[in-house]
Amino acid sequence: MSTLLLDAEALYTDLVRGVRGLLKPDTGLVGIWSGGAWLAERLQRDLGLAGAIGVISSTMHRDDFGSKGLGGTDHTKLPFDVNGRHILLIDDVLFTGRTTRAVINELFDFGRPASVTLAVLVDRGGRELPIEPAYSAARMTLPREQRLRLARDDAGRFSFDVKGD
């Protein structure tokens, strides 16, 4: 599958269905900054879930701090108590799994969730850690050097930003 054929809006429709199947009565959606946070925000609305979503970023727990330094500022904002909650992490693109590992550590700095599950728009393969999503709207294998990430226009519509094609 070529990335050019990736229709982010169509995949989002699939993601809504997939996430609905993963919801438990007290699931809290937590979007991974930044693409995952946009998705979680829209999912919360489209699924009619109450309250605000959480946003989590990997800044404080990145494993490449030694070589790359501080990647940016921290955007983590968890407006609910994570203790005992079922947390559903949402991300746009799952690649090595390192960001997922970092945000799980970040999450546990706030308490002990009952469970943590992961749903993503695209699983692009290339995992370097034993991390698997419970749901992915698309799966493909991309060359390592190719960058793929979600973009959002002013009207809130999603598309993919592809570099190194």
Place this chain on the structure above:
Amino acid sequence: MLHKRNPQLNSHGELVHLLSIEGLPQSVIHHILDTAGSFLSVNDRDVKKVPLLRGKSVFNLFFENSTRTRTTFEIAAKRLSADVINLDIARSSTAKGETLLDTVANLSAMHADMFVVRHSESGAPYLIAQHCAPHVHVVNAGDGRHAHPTQGLLDMYTIRHFKKDFRNLTVAIVGDIVHSRVARSDIHALTTLGVPEIRAVGPKTLVPGDLREMGVRVCHDMAEGIRGADVIIMLRLQNERMNGAMLPSAGEFFKNFGLTPEKLQLAKPDAIVMHPGPINRGVEIASDVADGKQSVILPQVTFGIAVRMAVMSIIAGNDAK
């Protein structure tokens, strides 16, 4: 290789040491303040610690005593998961005749990753930065009368927090400016951040006229100095630094330049009052002002931890090359 013109920056213009605010680009200052904002929220977590400096050793080298500053650096380093070693240098090696660079060489052999340096001689942190191993980072925690950059940065964080924009502010720095490295760091930072009016307020003996060369308005009259100000930074009267007869008495100073509720009325109604601490109640500031609703002295302390976390994590993540 260090930046040719500014020894704090590497060839990419990234911060590898924090030695002085002088010469730091505005973008670097804003990056530090933005990063500090991230660390402020770490205090709200169950686990008030992040692992960025895990496995790194931070040595606090205080050649001049300062329990408060040393403690804030220690807290900041510990919240970044670093191992912190406090050395009371004033009473140990130097007293036995070891040179500054020999002390540093010995500590480097113990695998130090960062030195936080307080020294009574201006320029001591520069000397250490020039001679330490490339992977070692240096933070100036106050050198002589020269600079106290983390205090300057936390003051900027405080001003930005309460006033949002620097470009329309009048900031009055009041008191013992001649002995104050805080004042110097604040003036450099305020200038870089585009503050249009910076006033240095105090008696002629404590406010040198050459400050005008830094673009500062010098006021020897308190009323003139604080009238219409948005921010008032009170400085501590540094008794321990005053050798000559620069002042008739502390009481006389309070009468002329101490900040009282009456004098504070001259500033804007929403003016904030800052002080680097420790405060001398009844010498430079009245208790009613220090504890009043316009005082932001305690938020400064809280912000100071976050700013020091930001500085340490930024420099530790940047390569000397």
